[in-house]
Amino acid sequence: MLSDVPTQTHASGCFCALKSTYPMEASPIVTSKQREEVVHGVPTEVVCTAFSNSILVVVTQYGKMGTIVYVDPNTVGDNVGRPSLTTKVLLGKDEPLVHVCAKNLVAFVSQEAGNKPVLLAMALKDKTVEGIQALREVIRSCQVW
Numbered sequence: 001m002l003s004d005v006p007t008q009t010h011a012s013g014c015f016c017a018l019k020s021t022y023p024m025e026a027s028p029i030v031t032s033k034q035r036e037e038v039v040h041g042v043p044t045e046v047v048c049t050a051f052s053n054s055i056l057v058v059v060t061q062y063g064k065m066g067t068i069v070y071v072d073p074n075t076v077g078d079n080v081g082r083p084s085l086t087t088k089v090l091l092g093k094d095e096p097l098v099h100v101c102a103k104n105l106v107a108f109v110s111q112e113a114g115n116k117p118v119l120l121a122m123a124l125k126d127k128t129v130e131g132i133q134a135l136r137e138v139i140r141s142c143q144v145w
Contacts, residue, residue, distance in 0.1 A: 048145075057139060059138075061124055073111075105139065
C-alpha cells in the first residue's frame with residue numbers, strides 16, 4: 001500500500017514516492033543492450049530489448065526510430081522446418097525494400113529467440129547488401145534473446 005512508502009509533497013502539489021520499502025525483483029522486467037558503431041562510414045546506433053512475448057530492435061543511422069516493421073514468424077513453416085516470416089509496416093513508408101531489409105536484418109533474431117516476433121524500428125542511410133550484413137553483426141552483438 002502507498003501509505004507505507006515515504007512520500008514528499010512538492011510546492012507544485014505533486015505527491016511523489018521517495019523510496020520503495022518493497023523488495024525489488026531479482027531480475028529486470030526487460031533486458032536491453034545498446035551499441036554505437038560506425039558501419040561503412042556511417043555512425044549507427046542499435047538497441048535490442050527482450051520482452052516476454054517479442055523482441056524490439058532499433059537500428060538507426062539518423063538518430064530517429066524511422067520506419068517500424070512487425071516481423072512475424074508464421075507457424076506454418078517451409079519445407080526444411082523453418083517458419084516463413086511475414087512483415088507488416090506499422091509506421092512509415094511501405095515499400096518493397098523496407099520488407100527486404102527487415103527480413104534480412106532480423107530473421108536470425110526471431111529464429112534464435114525461439115521464433116518470437118520482432119518489432120523493428122529502422123532508419124537507414126546504407127541499404128546495400130554489404131551494409132545490411134554489417135548491421136546484422138552489430139545487432140548480433142546486442143543479443144538479449
